[in-house]
Amino acid sequence: MLRTGTRHAPRRRGDSGLWLAAGAVALSLAALIALLFVLLQQSARPFLPAAVAELRWQGAAGPQQALAAIVREDADELIARASEWQRRGGAYLRIARADLLERTFPPDALALRLADGRELYLRGDAHALAALPSAAGLALPGMPAELPLRRGELVEILAPNQLGPGGRLRVATQRAWAFVSGSPGGDSGSAGLLPALVGTVVLVLLMSVLVMPLGVLVALWLHEYAGRGALAQLLRAAVANLAGVPSVIYGLFGLVLFVHGLGAGLDALFHADALPSPTWGTGGLLWSALTLALLTLPVVVIAVEEGLARVPAGLRQGALALGATRAEMLWRVVLPVARPALLTALILAVARAAGEVAPLMLVGAVKYAPALPLDGEFPYLHLSKQFMHLGHSVYDLALTGADAQRDLGEAHAAALLLLIVVVALNAAAIVVRNRLRERSRELSA
Amino acid sequence: MSRLRLAGADGLQPMPGGLLDGLELALQARALSLHYAERRVLDQISLSVPRRRITALIGPSGCGKSSLLRCFNRLNDEIADCRMDGEVQVLGVDAYAADVSVPDLRRRVGMVFQKPNPFPQSVGENVAFGLRLAGLRSRLELDDRVETALRAAGLWDEVRDRLDDSALRLSAGQQQRLVIARALAVEPEVLLMDEPASMLDPISTLRLEELMVALRERYSVLLVTHNMQQAARVADYTAYMQDGRVLEFDTTDRIFTNPRLRGTEDYITGKL
Ligand SMILES: Nc1ncnc2c1ncn2[C@@H]1O[C@H](COP(=O)(O)OP(=O)(O)OP(=O)(O)O)[C@@H](O)[C@H]1O
Ligand SMILES: [Mg+2]
Numbered sequence: 001m002l003r004t005g006t007r008h009a010p011r012r013r014g015d016s017g018l019w020l021a022a023g024a025v026a027l028s029l030a031a032l033i034a035l036l037f038v039l040l041q042q043s044a045r046p047f048l049p050a051a052v053a054e055l056r057w058q059g060a061a062g063p064q065q066a067l068a069a070i071v072r073e074d075a076d077e078l079i080a081r082a083s084e085w086q087r088r089g090g091a092y093l094r095i096a097r098a099d100l101l102e103r104t105f106p107p108d109a110l111a112l113r114l115a116d117g118r119e120l121y122l123r124g125d126a127h128a129l130a131a132l133p134s135a136a137g138l139a140l141p142g143m144p145a146e147l148p149l150r151r152g153e154l155v156e157i158l159a160p161n162q163l164g165p166g167g168r169l170r171v172a173t174q175r176a177w178a179f180v181s182g183s184p185g186g187d188s189g190s191a192g193l194l195p196a197l198v199g200t201v202v203l204v205l206l207m208s209v210l211v212m213p214l215g216v217l218v219a220l221w222l223h224e225y226a227g228r229g230a231l232a233q234l235l236r237a238a239v240a241n242l243a244g245v246p247s248v249i250y251g252l253f254g255l256v257l258f259v260h261g262l263g264a265g266l267d268a269l270f271h272a273d274a275l276p277s278p279t280w281g282t283g284g285l286l287w288s289a290l291t292l293a294l295l296t297l298p299v300v301v302i303a304v305e306e307g308l309a310r311v312p313a314g315l316r317q318g319a320l321a322l323g324a325t326r327a328e329m330l331w332r333v334v335l336p337v338a339r340p341a342l343l344t345a346l347i348l349a350v351a352r353a354a355g356e357v358a359p360l361m362l363v364g365a366v367k368y369a370p371a372l373p374l375d376g377e378f379p380y381l382h383l384s385k386q387f388m389h390l391g392h393s394v395y396d397l398a399l400t401g402a403d404a405q406r407d408l409g410e411a412h413a414a415a416l417l418l419l420i421v422v423v424a425l426n427a428a429a430i431v432v433r434n435r436l437r438e439r440s441r442e443l444s445a
Numbered sequence: 446m447s448r449l450r451l452a453g454a455d456g457l458q459p460m461p462g463g464l465l466d467g468l469e470l471a472l473q474a475r476a477l478s479l480h481y482a483e484r485r486v487l488d489q490i491s492l493s494v495p496r497r498r499i500t501a502l503i504g505p506s507g508c509g510k511s512s513l514l515r516c517f518n519r520l521n522d523e524i525a526d527c528r529m530d531g532e533v534q535v536l537g538v539d540a541y542a543a544d545v546s547v548p549d550l551r552r553r554v555g556m557v558f559q560k561p562n563p564f565p566q567s568v569g570e571n572v573a574f575g576l577r578l579a580g581l582r583s584r585l586e587l588d589d590r591v592e593t594a595l596r597a598a599g600l601w602d603e604v605r606d607r608l609d610d611s612a613l614r615l616s617a618g619q620q621q622r623l624v625i626a627r628a629l630a631v632e633p634e635v636l637l638m639d640e641p642a643s644m645l646d647p648i649s650t651l652r653l654e655e656l657m658v659a660l661r662e663r664y665s666v667l668l669v670t671h672n673m674q675q676a677a678r679v680a681d682y683t684a685y686m687q688d689g690r691v692l693e694f695d696t697t698d699r700i701f702t703n704p705r706l707r708g709t710e711d712y713i714t715g716k717l
Contacts, residue, residue: 227525314562317520318624322575322631323552332574333564 039416046409047172047179049160052109052121055080056102057095067109067121067142068093069160078103084118085147105161110140113156114149126159179410180417184368193414195372199285199365199387200421202373204354206289206381207296211349214293215300216335216342222301223308224330243298251359254291259283259363279384283364285373286383291363292356296349303348307341308334343433347426354422357391365389367396390418464682464695468495470537471635471665472517472554477531479512479521479689486512488689490531494635494682499657499666501676501697504686505712510669511559513686514637517667518554519547536634552579555633559640559669561620563612563627568604571612571623575631590630597660598626599652618649625656635665642675654679673713677701685709 050069055078057064068080071092078100082091110129112120122140129138134152143149158171182192218239226232263280271279280286311334319329335342357365366386373387374380398411472494479487486509494500502510515521516533519540533540540550552575563571572591573581581587591608595601600622604615612623621644628636638657642650650672657666657679670676676683676697683700685693685708693700693709704710 312562314558314560315564317523317556318558318562318564318627319574320523321518321520321551321556321558322578322627323548324578325548328578332578337565 036419039412039419042409043176043413043416044172044409046413047175049111049158049163049168049171050081051105052111052160053080054102054104054106054109055093055095055100058099058101063101066093067123069111069119069121081119083120083122085120085144107159107161109159109161111156111158111160112154113158114153115155126157129154130157176413179413193390193393193417195369196388196390196393196414197417197421198372198374199369200354200390200418201425202381203285203289203292203360203387203389204350204421204425206285207292207353208346208350210289211293211296211300212342212346215297215345215349216304218297219301219304219308220330223305224326224334239298239301243302247295247356248358248362250291250295251362254287254294254359254363255283258287258290263287282384283362283366283386284384285364285381285387288360288364288387291359292353295356295359296353299348299352300345303345304338304342307338307344310341311337340433340437343429343436347429347433350425350429351422354425355391355418357389357395360389361392361395365392367392367400390414390421394418465493465495468498470494470534471496472667473532473534474513474516475532475534477513477516477529477533479509479516479530480528481512481524482526486689487516490689490691492684492691492694494665494667496536496665497661497663498681499661499668499679501680501683502667502669502686503671503673503676503683503712506671508686509689510686511639514556514639514667514669517635517637518551518556520551520556522547548578552631553633554635554637555628555631556637557621557625557628557639557641559643561617561624561644563615563620563623565611565613567609568612568615568623569608572626572630574627579631591626594626594630595623597629597656598622599656600626617644618646621645622649622653622656625653629660633664635667636660638666638668640669640671642670642672650675673701685712687712 050071052067052069055066055068066080066082068082071079071081073079076097078093078095078097080093080095082093084091106123108123108125110120110122110124110126112122112129114120122142124140129140129151132138132151134150136151138149138151138154156175160168163171178192180193180197183194184192218235222232222236222239226235259282263278263282263284266280267278315333315337316329319333320326324332364386366388369386369388371382371385373382373385375382393414394411397414398408470493472492474490474492477487477490477492478485490513492513502513504510512521516529517535517540521527521529529541535550535554538545564574566574569588569591572594573587576587576590581590592601595604600619603619604610604623607615612620615623621641625638625641642653645653654675657668660666661681668676668680680697683695683697684691685700685704685706687708693704693706695705700709701713704713710716
């Protein structure tokens with residue numbers, strides 16, 4: 001046995017590496033939590049019932065008075081929303097602190113919501129109002145006589161100043177649920193995310209169904225058959241570079257190839273009687289799913305190829321030595337062993353596709369689609385129809401909503417929902433993959 | 446055409462010196478050279494493996510034994526830049542002729558690898574793998590053939606209750622016998638065994654050797670081994686390889702008692 005004089009001190013390098021890594025993890029976690037917090041907070045805003053105040057302030061033409069919902073208050077000004085008698089949004093009061101004469105919260109203040117999303121602030125008895133038959137006209141102090149309203153037009157009657165924290169939370173939950181599960185009423189201004197939610201999920205599932213077989217086949221060809229020929233090298237370079245192409249370019253490509261090319265061709269062949277109104281020759285679910293499939297194809301190909309490369313050579317040779325053709329070997333041994341890698345590919349594809357909006361706006365996602373892409377009517381899945389998408393809803397609510405103050409909150413809610421959908425789809429795929437891993441670990445135990 | 450001459454009616458005994466006189470040949474290599482990319486690992490090899498005998502292939506590590514084995518079932522075809530020259534006959538037929546079906550060839554020339562490579566499937570499915578490939582569908586017949594193969598490999602008693610368990614849970618020695626059973630199940634005529642006992646304990650090794658001797662009745666075995674006693678115990682003939690060449694080929698007795706070459710003797714006696 002050799003014994004040298006000095007014993008080496010334990011290395012410190014590993015420690016600093018550990019700290020760096022832990023720091024990075026903490027930082028990303030903090031960023032994630034901050035993001036979630038902002039989204040939650042922002043998206044809660046439109047749903048939490050605002051207190052309704054009786055305000056008196058010094059206007060340019062003397063003292064003024066109004067009943068309004070407090071939107072925001074800070075050290076030097078107060079923003080409140082007044083009753084939207086005429087149209088949705090825009091009825092904002094901006095009062096400097098110095099001008100504010102009086103602010104009280106009368107317990108009988110009511111916040112009434114109409115089917116089209118408008119809100120009215122009045123004083124009265126909520127229970128009595130709720131008990132009215134739906135045809136009854138409303139007669140409350142402060143209502144303009146030229147805009148008569150009936151009880152039936154009210155979808156929500158609240159006395160917000162009487163609500164405790166629990167009550168506010170309950171109302172917020174109800175409103176949020178109604179927003180998520182409701183359908184938008186087209187131009188009437190009422191909002192709802194259900195169609196966009198369904199559209200997003202259906203789109204991603206359809207994309208997965210399209211991209212996986214194609215991606216696996218391309219990867220198999222590249223990894224198992226192509227060798228190092230010029231064509232294969234070219235394709236490999238193309239795949240590697242395609243992964244970095246901005247998504248909107250795929251959108252344009254999809255528009256030209258699928259909508260104007262394939263779609264118009266299909267119309268000319270099979271739906272000539274319906275022309276000039278297009279059936280397939282316009283943006284739609286199928287074209288969007290195909291565009292996303294193209295977009296995610298490189299990711300899938302690369303991930304699957306990596307998985308194939310990790311299958312032990314001994315297994316391949318074992319199968320071949322038993323008289324398997326190459327296809328049999330791939331199908332019976334290599335692909336089953338590589339299944340976790342296929343799911344990794346799927347997870348990457350879903351993660352990339354679920355958040356894409358830009359290309360979809362070119363090939364089929366719209367602000368408002370009258371029907372769900374998936375319903376009980378034959379053929380159940382409406383491939384040629386335009387559809388709504390959560391990402392598009394975020395964009396739409398944030399930029400073009402009738403009421404930017406409120407809708408930014410709704411945009412955040414849509415964003416939060418989109419995030420939840422993406423995370424849920426990923427989580428589902430990860431659960432399946434881990435199951436498979438466990439099984440193959442059991443098998444390789 | 447040298448191939449035609451070799452395959453001629455009585456042409457299956459071209460060994461000089463009449464060593465294999467009167468024996469049919471299972472495998473035969475003539476002027477066989479093999480390159481991986483530009484590197485030559487087999488150099489002008491000529492070797493005949495008689496039918497229904499055990500032939501041992503010995504030689505230092507890296508001399509090309511596994512590579513030579515893979516020439517006989519054309520597994521080198523799968524290695525990207527591997528090039529082979531020369532002739533290989535399997536049961537009297539040119540294995541590299543254009544009209545040879547490679548999967549059929551591999552069904553007739555089974556192989557047991559240096560490292561046990563069971564598929565991540567159940568024990569039963571592993572053994573049935575080749576049978577299913579061959580188109581066997583009947584459950585009853587599959588079960589029957591699986592049992593026969595497992596019995597032949599001396600594994601049946603240990604796994605009869607574990608046929609549905611993962612093959613990867615078997616011990617290394619059991620896995621080795623499992624892949625032997627898997628190779629036997631398709632009833633090949635020739636068996637290439639690449640150090641099948643390298644992972645086995647002495648008892649399993651002994652059982653494997655008994656198995657090989659029993660197999661001799663029906664199979665032609667080409668056995669690579671680093672274990673001189675093993676070669677001496679089971680093999681009828683022994684070939685000594687070095688640096689990609691077969692330097693000496695003779696009956697096992699003579700190789701071990703009275704080798705012609707100095708190099709062979711040094712290797713056998715551990716002086717190399
Ligand atoms: N797929 C391959 N690609 C390139 N070189 C290879 C490949 N397989 C084997 N070789 C090389 O060919 C030579 C012979 O290898 P081979 O595996 O045939 O030796 P061996 O006699 O079986 O050795 P061992 O007794 O250690 O198994 C070695 O130098 C090895 O590095
Ligand atoms: Mg070897």
